[in-house]
Amino acid sequence: MLAAYATGADADDPLSKLEIGDLEVPAPPRGFVRLAVSAVSLNHHDLWTLRGVGAPPSRYPRVLGCDVVGTVDAFGPDTAEPEALGTEVVAHAVITCGHCDACLGPDETLCRHFAMLTEGPYDGSLAQYCLVPARNIMPVPKGITAVEAACLPTAYLTAYRMLFSKARLRPGATVLIQGAGGGLSTAAESLALATGLRVFVSSRSEQKRQAAAARGVHHVIAAGREAASEVLSLTGGEGVDAVIESVGEPTWATSLRVLRRGGAIVVAGATAGADPPADLRRVFWRQLQVLGSTMGTRSEFRALLATVEASGLHPLIDSVFPLAQAGAAFAKLESGLATGKLVITVA
Numbered sequence: 001m002l003a004a005y006a007t008g009a010d011a012d013d014p015l016s017k018l019e020i021g022d023l024e025v026p027a028p029p030r031g032f033v034r035l036a037v038s039a040v041s042l043n044h045h046d047l048w049t050l051r052g053v054g055a056p057p058s059r060y061p062r063v064l065g066c067d068v069v070g071t072v073d074a075f076g077p078d079t080a081e082p083e084a085l086g087t088e089v090v091a092h093a094v095i096t097c098g099h100c101d102a103c104l105g106p107d108e109t110l111c112r113h114f115a116m117l118t119e120g121p122y123d124g125s126l127a128q129y130c131l132v133p134a135r136n137i138m139p140v141p142k143g144i145t146a147v148e149a150a151c152l153p154t155a156y157l158t159a160y161r162m163l164f165s166k167a168r169l170r171p172g173a174t175v176l177i178q179g180a181g182g183g184l185s186t187a188a189e190s191l192a193l194a195t196g197l198r199v200f201v202s203s204r205s206e207q208k209r210q211a212a213a214a215r216g217v218h219h220v221i222a223a224g225r226e227a228a229s230e231v232l233s234l235t236g237g238e239g240v241d242a243v244i245e246s247v248g249e250p251t252w253a254t255s256l257r258v259l260r261r262g263g264a265i266v267v268a269g270a271t272a273g274a275d276p277p278a279d280l281r282r283v284f285w286r287q288l289q290v291l292g293s294t295m296g297t298r299s300e301f302r303a304l305l306a307t308v309e310a311s312g313l314h315p316l317i318d319s320v321f322p323l324a325q326a327g328a329a330f331a332k333l334e335s336g337l338a339t340g341k342l343v344i345t346v347a
């Protein structure tokens, strides 16, 4: 089968470790289902794998891709079959042990054996066939295409948990999303707009700010010195209820300054630096909450799919590439110039 995979890791030239070639079709073990893949969206996680950042693969070649939509093709032996053969499904991208205290409790993402597709022993989805735990598959929401549904498992799930589980935002609440245009920030923006939040988005790029305004973002802010005072003046001096933070060092000081008393910064990334000044006086005096967030649970994924179906949300897609041209898609991801998700279709 055709697959896009990492042959190793290179921190400086990650794309040199990306190869597209033939691999054997995998056989599903017990508890797993094989999907005939139709669409996969790319995430920065795939670039980290090529750079050697985070949980290392147990072997190479390692098929890339965390997000997948496909049709049910085969089940492993003695495996419960939640969907019929031929059903089009989207897969929850988090794999956990299923039997520790965290897995049996309300938050499986705290499992010590937490892994994404592509981590540890698990190959990813950028291939004609892939394996996922059978309990991770769910029907594609009505009203969206396979290409759109392939955007949901990582970026949209991460954004859903940040907005609704971590910051506990309700319709009418105010949220600042730091950085416009990326996969996670456009996911947060789409979900926030679709659920009745008042949305502020910041960016250094005039072009990205104009595009965000055209998508219906309520307040578009120029990132930099004046950003905090602008947000404060737009909220009558009060500040926003929450900040969605994935940029890091360049935006952290602003994120702390624009929060209302008791508000929450939810952090799910630090793409531009992970060690900003903490400004602890502001944190305790204004009783700010700093909340880390990674991916989401199966039940949050189910709730996300229901939200997409009920709201009529369509994930924002930058461009779609065939699997044979995955290299061009990765180059666009690395450039940071994409607005929305990059999706790869598999024939």
Ligand SMILES: [Zn+2]
Binding pocket: 096, 097, 098, 099, 100, 101, 102, 103, 111, 112, 113
């Ligand atoms: Zn567990």
